Amino acid sequence: MLRRIKGVRYLSSKYFPNEPTSPVVKTASVPGPKSKQINQELGQVYDNKATYFVTDYFNSYGNYISDADGNKLLDVFCQISSIPLGYNNPKLIEAAKSDEMIDAIVNRPALACFPSTNYAQILKDGLLAAAPPGMNKIWTSLCGSDANETAYKAAFMYQHSKIRGNKPFSEEELSSVMNNKAPGASEMTILSFEKGFHGRTFGSLSTTRSKAIHKLDIPAFDWPVAPFPKLQYPLEEFEQENRQEEQRCLNKLEEIIENAPKQIAALIVEPVQSEGGDNHASSEFFQGIRDITKKHNVLFIVDEVQTGVGASGKFWAHEHWNLTSPPDMVTFSKKFQAAGFYYSNPDLQPKDAYRQFNTWCGDPSKAILAKAIYQVIKQDGLVSKTANVGDYLYSGLQQLVNKSDKLKNLRGKNFGTFIAFDCVNADVRNKLLADCRLNGLNVGGCGESGVRLRPTLLFEQKHADLFLNILEKVL
Incomplete structure (x- = not known):
C-alpha cells in the first residue's frame, strides 16, 4: 500500500533540505558489523547491554538516525522521546554556537549560590514562556528522575510547613533527623499508580511500578500504590465498561487515601503511562483524581517528562483534560533537553536556603537549548x-x-x-x-x-507514509 500525498508542503524541508527521501540499509543485519565491533569495545569499560546499535550522530539528520555502518533509519523512537526538532537541527546548532552558550558551558555555575546575570531572562524567554496554564514559577534540575525527586521534596516540605505553622524547627526535629528518625525525618508518603514510571533515583524509583527489573535489589520506601484503569479497545465499543473501570479505580484511590496509615503528601501520575505500556485514561478520570486530591489536601503532581512539549497535539498533555483547577506541580524533561518542575503556589518554595539545593540546580546551557526549542515550536506552529x-x-x-x-x-x-x-x-x-x-x-x-511512537515534531505526512509502508511490509 504505497501512499503519496500531493500538493503538501513540508516544513521539515526548511530545516533539512538534504534529508533522505527514504531509509538506506546497507548491512544484512542491524546492528551491522562495525556497530557490533564498536559496541564490543565499549562494553569493556561501560555497561552497554541495552544497546540497539551504535549511532553516528554526526551523520544523523532530521528524522533519520544513522548508525556506525552507514544505515540511515527513519526514527520514530528519537532517543526515547527526547529529540524534539530532528537530528542536527540548524536552529539548535546556532544556539549551541552562541556566545551565550559558550559562557554557560565553560563557566557552569552553582546556580543556587551564583546565578548568572542572564539566567532570569533565559528562563523568561524559554521555559517560563512555555509554562503550563496557571503556573508561573519553576525549579530547574538535572534530569526527569531529578525533576520528580525535587517535586517530592517540595511536597514534603510544604505539608510539614503547614503542620508546623510559623514555629521554628524543634530541637527534637533537628536531632532526630540526623539519625533518619521521626519527627525530623518525614513519615509522609507519595502515592503513585500501578504501571507508572517516574525515574530511577531512590524516591522516584519507589514510585516506579512498571517493571520489576528496574527495582530489584534497591531499597524502597513503603509508599502506597493505586490501580490505574485497564481500558478496553476500541474505546467506542466499550464505553460503559471503561467508565465502570475508571470509577472502580477512583473509588479505590479515595479508599487508599482515606485509610492510609501515614499522611499522603502528594500523588503523581503520567498523562499516559509510557514505560508501563502507553496506558491511557479519560479526561474524566484525571478530573476525578484532581477532585479527590483537592478534597483530601493531597498535592497533585503531573509527570510530563515524556508526554510534554507538543507530542500529544497540546504543548502539555494534561491540557487535554480541561481541569477545573491546575495541578500543583508539573515535571518535565526529555523533549525540552532540560528538566525541572513548574508550580504557582509560592509556599512550594521552602523558606530556608539550602533545602531545595544541589551544586548545579539544572544547567543554563540546557535552558538555552530549551529556549531555542520553544521558539521554533511557536514560530512554526508545530x-x-x-x-x-x-x-x-x-x-x-x-x-x-x-x-x-x-x-x-x-x-x-x-x-x-x-x-x-x-x-x-x-x-x-x-x-x-x-x-x-x-x-x-x-x-x-x-x-x-x-509498540510506542515518539517521532520528532517535524515528523510529517511523508514520513508517516514511509512508516506505514514499512510497517505493512514487516507485518
Whole structure:
C-alpha cells in the first residue's frame, strides 16, 4: 500500500533540505558489523547491554538516525522521546554556537549560590514562556528522575510547613533527623499508580511500578500504590465498561487515601503511562483524581517528562483534560533537553536556603537549548501541525490494525503522534521491532507487548507514509 500525498508542503524541508527521501540499509543485519565491533569495545569499560546499535550522530539528520555502518533509519523512537526538532537541527546548532552558550558551558555555575546575570531572562524567554496554564514559577534540575525527586521534596516540605505553622524547627526535629528518625525525618508518603514510571533515583524509583527489573535489589520506601484503569479497545465499543473501570479505580484511590496509615503528601501520575505500556485514561478520570486530591489536601503532581512539549497535539498533555483547577506541580524533561518542575503556589518554595539545593540546580546551557526549542515550536506552529499529522498517522494505523491478526489495542486517537498499539504477545513484538530496523525503521517498545511512537515534531505526512509502508511490509 504505497501512499503519496500531493500538493503538501513540508516544513521539515526548511530545516533539512538534504534529508533522505527514504531509509538506506546497507548491512544484512542491524546492528551491522562495525556497530557490533564498536559496541564490543565499549562494553569493556561501560555497561552497554541495552544497546540497539551504535549511532553516528554526526551523520544523523532530521528524522533519520544513522548508525556506525552507514544505515540511515527513519526514527520514530528519537532517543526515547527526547529529540524534539530532528537530528542536527540548524536552529539548535546556532544556539549551541552562541556566545551565550559558550559562557554557560565553560563557566557552569552553582546556580543556587551564583546565578548568572542572564539566567532570569533565559528562563523568561524559554521555559517560563512555555509554562503550563496557571503556573508561573519553576525549579530547574538535572534530569526527569531529578525533576520528580525535587517535586517530592517540595511536597514534603510544604505539608510539614503547614503542620508546623510559623514555629521554628524543634530541637527534637533537628536531632532526630540526623539519625533518619521521626519527627525530623518525614513519615509522609507519595502515592503513585500501578504501571507508572517516574525515574530511577531512590524516591522516584519507589514510585516506579512498571517493571520489576528496574527495582530489584534497591531499597524502597513503603509508599502506597493505586490501580490505574485497564481500558478496553476500541474505546467506542466499550464505553460503559471503561467508565465502570475508571470509577472502580477512583473509588479505590479515595479508599487508599482515606485509610492510609501515614499522611499522603502528594500523588503523581503520567498523562499516559509510557514505560508501563502507553496506558491511557479519560479526561474524566484525571478530573476525578484532581477532585479527590483537592478534597483530601493531597498535592497533585503531573509527570510530563515524556508526554510534554507538543507530542500529544497540546504543548502539555494534561491540557487535554480541561481541569477545573491546575495541578500543583508539573515535571518535565526529555523533549525540552532540560528538566525541572513548574508550580504557582509560592509556599512550594521552602523558606530556608539550602533545602531545595544541589551544586548545579539544572544547567543554563540546557535552558538555552530549551529556549531555542520553544521558539521554533511557536514560530512554526508545530503543536497544531503535530496534532494534524497524528490524526493522519492514526487513521493509517487503524487500517493496518483492522486487517492484521498480529496487532491490537490501537490508542492515542486525537492525541498527536503519541500513539501506541500492542502486538499479540512479546515474541511477536520483539520480532516486529527487529524486522522494522532491518527495513530502515527505528521504533521502540513499551510494557509487555506494546509498540510506542515518539517521532520528532517535524515528523510529517511523508514520513508517516514511509512508516506505514514499512510497517505493512514487516507485518
